[in-house]
Amino acid sequence: MTSPPPPSPPPLGEFLQARRARLQPGDVGLPAGTGLRRTQGLRREELAALAGLSIQYYTRLEQGRENNPGGAVLDGLAAALRLNEEEHAHLYALANHAAERVPAGGGPADREIRPGILALLARVRPWPAYLLTRTSDILAANPEVFALFPGLGEWPPERRNSIRYLFLHPMARGLFEDWERAALSTTAQLRSLLAADPRDPELAALVDELAAGSPEFVGLWQRYDVRRRRSDEETYRHPRLGEITLAFEVLRLEGGQRITMYQPKDPGEAGREVLRALAESAAAHPPRRAG
Template sequence: MVDRGALGEFLRNRRGRIGPAEVGLPAGTGRRQTPGLRREELAALAGVSVDYYIRLERGRDTNPGPAVLDALATALRLDDDERAHLHALARNAAGRPARRPRPAASPRPGLRLLLAAVRPTPAYVLSPTSDVLAANQEGYRLLAGVEQWPAQRRNLVRYVFTHPAARTLFVPWRRMAEDCVAHLRTVAAADPDSPELARLVAELSGTAEEFAALWRHYDVRVKSGARRTFQHPGVGRLELTSEILTAPDGQRFVAFQPDAGSPDRDAVALLAHAPAYR
């Protein structure tokens, strides 16, 4: 069931991140009860009435137009991912969520073929919530220890927050953790009724305090590829660049590529022969 309070939650979060000085407003008199802009300040910056903004934030008005959303996004200094997230939350609140096919529980055949075609580049087929639906041998070995988990437990976000090897594999670990949670926030807007997302968030919020804190912090970021550093227990340090292809149903093909002619290319070739993590 769509959470009609999600739009207000996001607005409150972003309002609390901006101080009056950042948008050219005087600090005013009196002690502020909460950090960030007051409701009346944000309403003035966005060109809407205070009463209307309060109704939006409290979930009593669930049908803001695109112009209002864009004005709020500009006032809140949202980036492109955050702006798209705001519009998605508004569509959900109005009962008009974007519809796309439910992702299959098994990898798309074409993406599975790509796993073999790109070897020895480590590659994965991931669900929208980052379940590892398939991987090539180098991909499994790059995530040291994930092969020891049952197939239904293999999830990149779960691995980052709960597998002991992850803390030293990702350099820095914190950046990978933040990116994973920020991506899940985009999934929540794209598919608010996802049972897979609800189960994963509930599980990790109850077992990993760092996940719970990052979920509350509410960063929003679409994963579109990044430079990653790995300290692998079998082949040492690697600098790899991720490339991501997203299918219409939300399944993602993710490959971690070394630079041509670099020592990382030789290290990647050794991954399939690296000893299994113990």
């Protein structure tokens, strides 16, 4: 008779385990010792000692049997795990959820599309721009978005999601010049959503789908990098437009929505030519309609 799989660790315990596994003794000033280490990364007792905790207490934290760590405990763990400021805040957020000091996230994603947002997406053309939910479902987009991301417009509207496109669309890996960098950044952004609601069913469903379809996603998800989506730039090897580099800005709205707008990195004639080419491609290759 097959034994059932072990229960998944709670979100706080999962974060602690994942970040502990990424540290080696030499990273924190401990001797490597002799012989083969059976533990990936630091042992529980090593991390507990670095954080000033008993091994019993730390084990209860990882297993979810201790749900109310105080600030001094969390700060000690953050220092021991070498967390940056954003990761430190994420640790606090997970602990607050574990202790039920904050309510779970605000329910289903806000999918309302305000008329003013639609007008903005049209007004900024030919800059590609779209409206996303917190889990990156595309609620609305101007035509240049579908020109920039070939194949996205062939998916039915309910399937259009920028993270799903990156990991599961067959054209995405060739489109992004540095796909690995984009995948790492996107997975870290998805991980950061756990701070809002570790039990978010929409997030869980998306993660399950990506894990089933992309081994690369599984490896990146297990790293437990945390990073909110920020303004940046991306280079694309576009099948119709050649190599183009676009900067993008992220504008956050109420309800977890955000607008992402792209513009050429080059503000001169070369950049204007990119925009003209996007507009022409958008006119020639309209997205699939609903229904």
